[in-house]
Amino acid sequence: MKKIANLLLITFVSISIAACNGQMNKQGGGTLIGGLAGGLLGSQFGGGEGKLVAVGVGALAGALVGGQIGKTMDEYDRQMLQKSSQQALEFSPAGSSVAWNNPDSGNHGSITPTKTFKESGQYCREYQQEVVIGGEKQKAYGKACRQSDGNWKIIQ
Template sequence: MTLALAVAGCATSNSGVSPLSFASAGKSSELGSNQLLSALNGGVLPAGSMTDLSKSDRLRVLEAEYKALESAPGGLPVAWKSFDGRANGQVIAATPYQVGQQNCRQYTHSATIGGQTVTGQGAACRNPDGSWTPLT
């Protein structure tokens, strides 16, 4: 409940703010290795919702989550769009906070995939190697 309230408050406090666009060519090398993205364990969207996405589009989903966690200002959406234009979404990370020596962030990911709206939320902490590990 606290997570939902914190993230909802963050999402509504920046109305009218333009989202960051994240339209890479689907190459994780722009952000680092595939290892950085695989540490996200598939992201926070429901796994079943991603089955209709191509491998490169699933990579774009994870890249958007990584970019939101790594560098987006709190509350500023990071948008993504599938290569064929039939799916899109945005990730909004809250203000970073500390857990011990780690930087952590709560975040939400909403998307439209196959005509269906899906949402996921979670929190992740940054590891010394630059990857983000979701909290369970």
């Protein structure tokens, strides 16, 4: 038991150092930390070979959950998406895209206004948005209208 705890501690410290040096993305870090936590939790169950199986199952389950959590957009991704959306809707002509990219997470995307019109006294724009999160491309279409404070609000 003590050997497992020491191994997990050494691995956790190594991962932390690699993450601080920028050598690991968020998904990789989530996978490793989840695996470590799951392995540690699994080590609390069973005895003999059963304990080894519990550690392996715990590590695998933790790695899967941690990797999925790491694939999601982080706060910086959301800020970049919001900023590029406001810029595209306010300044870009129809058909011209504004892109964003987060080199830390690997997530990126673009927004392209497609049509400008006036509705109920407000300027509105239809747009297409493409976002790549964890290597998976997602597309969205919508409509946003400029509010009295100058910000654009998604209507649909």
